[in-house]
Amino acid sequence: MMRKLLNHYKMVYFDASETLLTVPGAELVLQKFLSHRSLTRDATVINELFTEAFRLFYYSKQPEPFTACSPESDRMFWVNLYKYVLQKLGVDEAWSIDEVHDCCHELYDMYMAPEQYELFEDVRESLQLMQQMGLRLGIVSNFAPTLKEILRSKGILAFFDPVIVSTEVGLEKPDPAIFELAISRSGLSAEDLLYIGDHDLNDIWAPKQVGIDAIQILRYDHLKGKGIRSLRELFP
Structure with missing residues (x-):
């Protein structure tokens, strides 16, 4: 059939x-990223927060109104998602607002790189x-x-x-x-x-x-x- x-x-x-x-083990990628910056976070918690963030930012997205897409708007979508996860992980207790912002952009570049995908x-x-x-x-x-x-x-x-x-x-x-x-x-x-x-x-x-x-x-x-x-x- x-x-x-x-x-x-x-x-x-x-x-x-x-x-x-x-991206296999996306939570492990973020865990390693944080550990290199002297922040230890549990991979299971990171995975749960990714799931929560995807539900809020992506799966619950309403169909209208439709807006134009650009490399900049795509980057900002993911930066905001990463910021949500990082804040839930409490990184703003150790990092300034500018440091969180910069790390979110660094995460975007990292997660969109070919070597992360299978x-x-x-x-x-x-x-x-x-x-x-x-x-x-x-x-x-x-x-x-x-x-x-x-x-x-x-x-x-x-x-x-x-x-x-x-x-x-x-x-x-x-x-x-x-x-x-x-x-x-x-x-x-x-x-x-x-x-x-x-x-x-x-x-x-x-x-x-x-x-x-x-x-x-x-x-x-x-x-x-x-x-x-x-x-x-x-x-x-």
Whole structure:
């Protein structure tokens, strides 16, 4: 059944983060960052605060009003998220406001660097299988301008054309306009496209507003909902 589903389309667009790639042990990265600055914090607590911050800043984000996206706005989103986590960790007892601010910017540069990312283990083989089926592949992602370099460093950039990055095109999910752009750049009709991503609003609701079918991928056991757990489920 899933094979017939894929064969119904001419092109598959993907989200990037938490769909194709991830930062493994993000809490350990921050723990090490803090320890180098003589601050000891528990990794489990850091992980819980990241989860809390993502829920508040990302998963609870309302669909409207839509605003323009830029490298600066993306940076500020993440700086504010990191600031929330650091303040919850009590770093403002040891650091000045300026030191917290500077560290948040340093964290942004660090977390957006290619060396922090790994592909999920099903990605490369799934992309190859889709390509063998004659499917075109693309990306629509809310991401820093480093995304293409990250994909290149992982050896998968060549699979995708186009790669639509929010900070490059000035649009970001869940604004359906970024999916209208995806339709335009594909040269196909909306019904010829399938989108796969992890976020119910950004990656399911938004593409459906312009007629693109979407499948949610749930990469972690704690995530609930209707979708797939692996890209391998798309194949017989």
